[in-house]
Amino acid sequence: MCPPRPAPPDSRAWLRQAALFLDIDGTLLDLAPTPEGVRVPPALPASLRALTLGLGGALALVSGRPLGDIDRLFPDRFDAAGTHGAEWRLGGSKQGAELPGTADLALVTAMLRDGLNRLPGVRLEHKPLALALHYRAAPQWEVATQALAAQAAQTLGPAYRLQAGKAVVEILPAGAGKGSAIRRFMEHPPYVGRTPVFVGDDLTDEDGFAAVNALGGLSIRVGTGAGSQACYGLPGPAELRDWLVQLVAALP
Ligand SMILES: [Mg+2]
Incomplete structure (x- = not known):
């Protein structure tokens, strides 16, 4: 368990070798009264594309939303774990997650x-x-x-x-969770050997924070969350989006 959360450390120390995992709702996007009501700020997809390119493809969206829903919000078809990892896609093709059927x-x-x-x-x-x-x-x-x-x-x-x-x-x-989704990505190129960085905002993300902590990565919680396992914090989605713009500017 980490003490009250400071801002993430200077990206020069880790960005070049990072693999970035990003939750969507309440993290990249402000929450709305309904899941359908969220809005993608126009500049955000460009930041995500630039980071994907700069990190050699090691960027994935990790969400409770189904993959189809993720793609409606972000038509770039980024790598993604949907439904908390029950579905996942790597390098454009959908992978089986060996979980029970519907x-x-x-x-x-x-x-x-x-x-x-x-x-x-x-x-x-x-x-x-x-x-x-x-x-x-x-x-x-x-x-x-x-x-x-x-x-x-x-x-x-x-x-x-x-x-x-x-x-x-x-x-x-039972086998689905953001922690196992992140570990699964980290076993495959271009993720393998990189330092995982996970940003989330909710109880469903705690499992992901624990996974990246165990892998020597950075866990970042957006918003308040007493008792979170995340080691770093950002006040809200707008600040995360600003931080991503700074990362883009700091890319090699
Ligand atoms: Mg969330």
Whole structure:
């Protein structure tokens, strides 16, 4: 566990050999009332393209969003781990993640729909290999939504686990997580041998912070987060975007 978080160290010490892993919502992009409502600032894709080029391709988006959703926001088809690592793409081609299929999830969909009839405003999102219950529009149902998700996860058994995030609770394959997604990238060129740098903002990112800490990398949390395992901090998405522009300027 790291003390209160200072700004990331001078990039001259690490940028040349870095592999950059970036969460999307609440990290690169400001949160919106719904996942569909986020806006990509016009200058951001150019920063990401320049960093990808400058780092020899070692840049990946690591998000809870499905890959298809990531590509709608960022049509450059960057390397990415979607659905918290349950899906991933490296060098333009989709890789298998050896996780259970979606058939089991159908078992609990009816149960969840039924439960959600009593929780107006809570939304069920179907992802490849996962289900998410969003309660940002109905925060009064937080506890009831988490209980409903827990019941569904219990029905599915040990192949799945619960993952809480900001105004969302998800039912994910047990083997999916941002930490394992980052470790998987680090085993393959152009990532292998580089220093992983992960930037995230949420509970779902803690697993990624722990992974890069263990690999001798840099963990950076955007926004507040008491008890986070991240060693460095940036105040918000706007400051992260400014920092990325500085990194682009510092590229060799
Ligand atoms: Mg996030």
